[in-house]
Amino acid sequence: MSSIPPSHLRRxxxxxxxxxxxxxxxxxxxxxxxxxxxxxxxxxRTFSSCTDLPYLDAHLHWNYAPSTGKVTIAxxxxxxxxxxxxxxxxxxxxGMVGTQALVAFRASNGSMTAYTTSITSxxxxxxxxxxxxxxxxxxxxxxxxxMVIFATIGPLRNGSVVNQVWQAGDSVFDNVPLPHxxxxxxxxxxxxxxxxxxxx
Numbered sequence: 556m557s558s559i560p561p562s563h564l565r566r567x568x569x570x571x572x573x574x575x576x577x578x579x580x581x582x583x584x585x586x587x588x589x590x591x592x593x594x595x596x597x598x599x600r601t602f603s604s605c606t607d608l609p610y611l612d613a614h615l616h617w618n619y620a621p622s623t624g625k626v627t628i629a630x631x632x633x634x635x636x637x638x639x640x641x642x643x644x645x646x647x648x649x650g651m652v653g654t655q656a657l658v659a660f661r662a663s664n665g666s667m668t669a670y671t672t673s674i675t676s677x678x679x680x681x682x683x684x685x686x687x688x689x690x691x692x693x694x695x696x697x698x699x700x701x702m703v704i705f706a707t708i709g710p711l712r713n714g715s716v717v718n719q720v721w722q723a724g725d726s727v728f729d730n731v732p733l734p735h736x737x738x739x740x741x742x743x744x745x746x747x748x749x750x751x752x753x754x755x
Contacts, residue, residue: 591616594631597698600705602629604752610740611723615642619750624710626750627692630721631703636661638725639681639732640702643674644711645718646687650745652676654720655686659695659704660727668730669695669704674720681732688712711750720745 591605591614602616612633619626630642643656654674658681662668670683671690693706711717721744724735735741 590614596629596703598696600629602627604750606748606752608721608744609746610744611721613640613642613721613723613744615719615721615748617750619715621715621751624714625707626709626711627705627707629703629705630657631701632721632723633700634697634702634723635700635725636697637727638702638723639727640704641672641681641720641722641732642704643686643720644688644708645720645745646712649718649747651720655688656720656722657690657693657704657706658732659702660732661697662730667695667697667702669693669706678734715750716747717750718745719748 591607594605594614594616603618605614605616607614614631616629616631617626628642630640632640634640639658639660641656641658643654645651645654647653651674656672656674657669658672659667659669670693671686672679672681673684673686688708688711691707693704695705696703722735722741724732726733
């Protein structure tokens with residue numbers, strides 16, 4: 556019986572490895588898509604589009620209106636009751652500094668609270684602050700181990716494609732979130748998104 560030349564064997568192994576990676580990626584994408592698209596909000600709110608974000612067990616749901624440039628979002632992420640979550644848009648550049656954010660956590664009175672804040676440095680105060688775009692209907696809830704932020708923002712100055720940043724921290728003191736961990740997931744939780752991407 557003839558043996559397979561080493562060069563052919565290497566090519567076959569590389570092909571099988573590539574196929575395995577592609578299959579794994581496809582399965583992950585399918586599972587990810589199902590995770591957000593089948594989610595039912597307890598408030599019976601509905602969203603036409605969603606994506607599962609790659610870090611911090613987070614998901615973004617939205618309704619985008621091209622005619623007005625406004626987007627209604629629901630950002631949800633796994634979080635302990637004593638922690639906090641945030642999602643925002645950086646209208647100026649990629650990354651953290653410059654982000655105009657929505658923050659949510661459980662206040663000292665036990666109720667969920669949400670407000671806007673502006674990230675002006677790598678060591679920001681996460682207290683309430685004005686942001687550069689209009690925000691309405693801002694609220695938050697805690698259910699099934701997730702914190703959820705609801706809001707309508709815009710009109711967006713740069714159209715449907717924006718730089719988004721999302722974040723989470725472990726604790727809150729005196730009703731102000733404390734700095735988030737410096738883990739790979741926390742440091743990589745940003746990227747661009749096109750709100751027209753899944754618009755039907």
